[in-house]
Amino acid sequence: MSTPEIAATESQPRSGLRALAATLVEGDGKYARRFDNFILFLIALSLLSVGLEAISGLPAWARTALWIEELIVVAAFAFEYFLRIVAADNKLAFIFSFYGIVDLLAIAPFFLSGMDTRFLRVLRVLRILRVLKLQRRVLEAAVNDRTRELAERNAELERAQAQLREELSVARALQSSILPAAFPARAECDGTARMTPATTMGGDFYDFIELPDARIGIVMADVSGKGVPAAFFMAVSRTSLREQASHHSTPGACLAQTNDVLCGQNPLDLFVTVFYAILDPATGVLCYANGGHNPPLIARADGAIESLDGEGGLVLGVMPGVSYPEHTMQLRPDDRLVLYTDGITEAFNPANEAYGLERLVAEILAHRAGSSHTLVERICGSVTHFAGTAPQSDDITLTALKWNPR
């Protein structure tokens, strides 16, 4: 099979002999390196013999040996010179190049035997210049080795990065999977939640907690920062909050206790904003406390929008001994409660504008009559549409709840 892609990259097609010559004198494979070493050895040998010849009173057998050695060296150099001419793309350019001339000078004295032998010796000493040429070849080989090494290391890094990405995506999936999939089944409640994690791991979470007295704890929280540290702190926060929720019947006490626990388990000085509400499905009474989180919104059945503001407390994890004021609100039939994280209001579009509270309110009002599921889907869709091509830099987390007593 011919491989046109490879053939096309050659400057010009090479005949068999030319390709062979090129592999030996220009390549940097095993054979080329051996050939280089052989030539280097011959250069050293010939320089040594030039020195020996200068010694007067050398025995006749030694002279004969030197002459034979010279014959072999010249033959090898001539052969190499011939190969280089064959391999060169531009033969004339090679012959008249510095190294081409050095190569020629290395063999020329042998063929100029009629001349003064002292002059010939000087010329033969010029063979040392050939070392320069080999040195260049050795340097090139070293550069090639480094390049190959770098490429290998690069590939290794890419593999490691791919593995890390893979592990992070597993961690992200795990992170979302520990959140409750559905709102506790209650005839009076239509609740749903959704978290869309950012490309980097974030620390948003929501939770629905079935309390011993049949009330339901509702959590919306956001850990500061991003990445693995935020994800770990999110897991610690959620676990602590769940545990405290089962021991404390009021949201303020639950947050205060969780805060104290988190302050003792926070080596990276992260913090978490937490809104915690307890809903009594039988009466529609919502009791809540806020640790630095965006106040949730209530769309009343008549179209009025209120926010669950009221004095809050410090974000959790910063300082122990903080108190969290409690507030109470009476839900009315068909009121819609929406809890969210700043991943929604601070979703940016390519023009660097924030989605903002106004768009969120408009979306809630437009879809408040439908199911909680529809409302959540519509809001998330609207945020995605708004952000357009801008990357999602933060988790987007949203909970919607409708209370409808029988």
Place this chain on the structure above:
Amino acid sequence: MKTRTESIERALILNAEGRLDFSAAAGFQKDIEQALSSAQQGSVGLIIDCNGLEYVSSAGLRVFMLAARTAQRTSVYFALCSLQQSVREVFELSGFNRVMTVQPDRATALAGLRGKS
């Protein structure tokens, strides 16, 4: 995100400008730590002028919190001033305005420093 320092009276002033989001937080933390150690060496206070600060994410709040802690530990007067409306809201919501000194403007922050020493 850009920072620029200047010296006024017995205070080193770090002007914070731009958006302090997750990606800017690490760089800002370095700047603020450096300013804190200069302030400590020169026995002066450190005031962060947030007049040019347009946005603070939770990662940015964390940098302020860590700086306030270091300042308290090393007895350096530390205050923020001239917060834009949206940034001030973030500080109020998170409760951080209650755990560190946040002044309306530079003059008040400098007066606070004079009152301390």
